[in-house]
Amino acid sequence: xxxxxxxxxxxxxxxxxxxxxxxxxxxxxxxxxxxxxxxxxxxxxxxxxxxxxxxxxxxxxxxxxxxxxxxxxxxxxxxxxxxxxxxxxxxxxxxxxxxxxxxxxxxxx
Amino acid sequence: xxxxxxxxxxxxxxxxxxxxxxxxxxxxxxxxxxxxxxxxxxxxxxxxxxxxxxxxxxxxxxxxxxxxxxxxxxxxxxxxxxxxxxxxxxxxxxxxxxxxxxxxxxxxxxxxx
Numbered sequence: 001x002x003x004x005x006x007x008x009x010x011x012x013x014x015x016x017x018x019x020x021x022x023x024x025x026x027x028x029x030x031x032x033x034x035x036x037x038x039x040x041x042x043x044x045x046x047x048x049x050x051x052x053x054x055x056x057x058x059x060x061x062x063x064x065x066x067x068x069x070x071x072x073x074x075x076x077x078x079x080x081x082x083x084x085x086x087x088x089x090x091x092x093x094x095x096x097x098x099x100x101x102x103x104x105x106x107x108x109x
Numbered sequence: 110x111x112x113x114x115x116x117x118x119x120x121x122x123x124x125x126x127x128x129x130x131x132x133x134x135x136x137x138x139x140x141x142x143x144x145x146x147x148x149x150x151x152x153x154x155x156x157x158x159x160x161x162x163x164x165x166x167x168x169x170x171x172x173x174x175x176x177x178x179x180x181x182x183x184x185x186x187x188x189x190x191x192x193x194x195x196x197x198x199x200x201x202x203x204x205x206x207x208x209x210x211x212x213x214x215x216x217x218x219x220x221x222x
């Protein structure tokens with residue numbers, strides 16, 4: 001079975017402060033991890049995926065297989081980062097996405 | 110930029126009625142999906158569709174659900190006899206191939222009364 005855990009439902013951070021959104025997963029095979037973001041009144045959109053190793057909008061996430069984690073980080077939060085963030089997992093031969101419950105990030109000006 | 114389009118944006122239906130939720134995936138995509146999100150809960154996978162057949166479905170996707178790609182552009186989700194617990198936001202998504210980025214539609218909010 002595959003499972004994604006996002007322990008924080010809500011997270012408030014001051015503008016300019018570092019952000020870390022936690023994500024842990026459970027999967028017996030080789031996982032593909034994603035972060036999706038949903039800004040107010042917009043659709044779910046891909047923020048980044050571990051395989052691409054990119055930094056998008058200043059966000060990075062490193063897959064730690066030992067700790068089964070894929071935490072999302074940004075060194076300096078901006079007001080436009082306020083959104084709902086979902087960690088998601090899929091695997092080879094298994095194209096469905098399994099989502100975590102999401103973390104609502106609020107950046108305090 | 111191409112987008113996944115869903116109609117209607119909001120549907121209210123009486124319990125026991127049939128509903129069809131419609132989606133137009135991105136044109137060169139080959140994999141199609143339906144997900145749902147009950148208010149306050151996580152986004153849950155319902156079904157994936159490839160090469161004109163269901164490739165995977167969840168436990169939620171029981172006999173009252175069906176999917177169809179009737180004309181090569183639309184991708185529909187039919188709920189045969191709606192129940193109150195079917196009230197949710199339903200998201201359609203598509204991807205070029207497996208394990209690539211899934212592009213999501215805006216969702217259809219289904220309210221069963």
